[in-house]
Amino acid sequence: MLHHNICPLCKSSETEPLLSCTDYLVSGKDFELFRCSKCGFIFTQDPPDESESGMYYKSADYISHTNSSRTLFEKTYQLVRSFMLSRKRNLVIRATGKRRGNLLDIGSGTGHFLNIMKEAGWITTGIEISEDARKYSSSSFGLNVVAPSDIETLTSGQFDCITLWHVAEHLHDLTGYFTNIKRLLKPGGSVIVALPNSDSFDCRYYGRYWAAWDVPRHLWHFNPETFSMLVKREGFNVTSTSVLPFDVFYISMLSEKSRNSKASFLNGIVMGKIFFLRTLLNNMKGSSVVYRLKAENQ
Numbered sequence: 001m002l003h004h005n006i007c008p009l010c011k012s013s014e015t016e017p018l019l020s021c022t023d024y025l026v027s028g029k030d031f032e033l034f035r036c037s038k039c040g041f042i043f044t045q046d047p048p049d050e051s052e053s054g055m056y057y058k059s060a061d062y063i064s065h066t067n068s069s070r071t072l073f074e075k076t077y078q079l080v081r082s083f084m085l086s087r088k089r090n091l092v093i094r095a096t097g098k099r100r101g102n103l104l105d106i107g108s109g110t111g112h113f114l115n116i117m118k119e120a121g122w123i124t125t126g127i128e129i130s131e132d133a134r135k136y137s138s139s140s141f142g143l144n145v146v147a148p149s150d151i152e153t154l155t156s157g158q159f160d161c162i163t164l165w166h167v168a169e170h171l172h173d174l175t176g177y178f179t180n181i182k183r184l185l186k187p188g189g190s191v192i193v194a195l196p197n198s199d200s201f202d203c204r205y206y207g208r209y210w211a212a213w214d215v216p217r218h219l220w221h222f223n224p225e226t227f228s229m230l231v232k233r234e235g236f237n238v239t240s241t242s243v244l245p246f247d248v249f250y251i252s253m254l255s256e257k258s259r260n261s262k263a264s265f266l267n268g269i270v271m272g273k274i275f276f277l278r279t280l281l282n283n284m285k286g287s288s289v290v291y292r293l294k295a296e297n298q
Contacts (some may be wrong), residue, residue, distance in 0.1 A: 022208075031215035043219065128148075151184075195289060195291070
């Protein structure tokens with residue numbers, strides 16, 4: 001268990017309890033969210049140590065580590081994923097200005113994004129903590145996916161783009177990862193990071209039931225301001241932002257399910273549409289924000 005006596009972002013001692021949230025996926029346990037009064041950063045207090053965290057991912061419902069289509073939620077996820085893979089590919093092309101290149105995806109899951117980039121002619125490498133997901137990526141798509149401990153063995157300066165799709169919020173050692181990202185990136189290369197937004201319209205509406213808290217798997221709960229603070233500290237600048245439009249529908253459906261809505265699927269669709277339309281006027285309030293980064297002095 002990791003207890004933070006000071007804010008992990010700004011090092012202020014002025015932190016206070018914010019919410020008590022339930023792990024609806026695996027354990028049913030409650031975990032406390034704390035917020036820094038100085039910088040506004042939100043973090044999960046007393047999460048399991050990294051060595052113990054694996055048990056909180058062992059669920060057939062943890063969809064990024066499986067390829068299941070048993071339920072309506074899972075079928076919807078698989079359908080939307082096909083569209084979003086093309087969108088992510090186009091984001092990489094726009095961010096790098098390249099139709100071909102060398103890509104590293106950190107937290108590559110079952111490898112579907114890496115595969116679509118491979119099919120587009122990119123040289124791809126993945127990093128994934130789940131052994132089962134690594135095996136699936138290799139057997140299904142012939143991908144090169146390694147364990148997180150192997151990141152140090154990758155050759156410096158080889159990647160045109162490094163992506164983290166809803167991964168940074170899980171990482172215990174953010175500074176260590178950003179140090180390696182900076183080392184592995186080619187001069188002028190791009191980093192793309194997608195994160196849940198703790199200042200989103202849907203977060204404010206659902207409160208403790210917001211599915212993207214996802215305690216204790218999500219350790220850090222960024223908004224655009226606090227994430228900009230983090231990357232600045234680590235030697236990067238945010239060059240542009242956008243949203244992943246369908247995430248809000250999926251998160252809304254799961255949030256409705258968490259609060260025992262009798263029609264969670266339909267209610268999630270309705271509320272997701274409302275949040276999506278509001279986001280058109282202010283993408284900084286989107287459920288998921290995509291940040292494009294460049295290393296400083298490049």
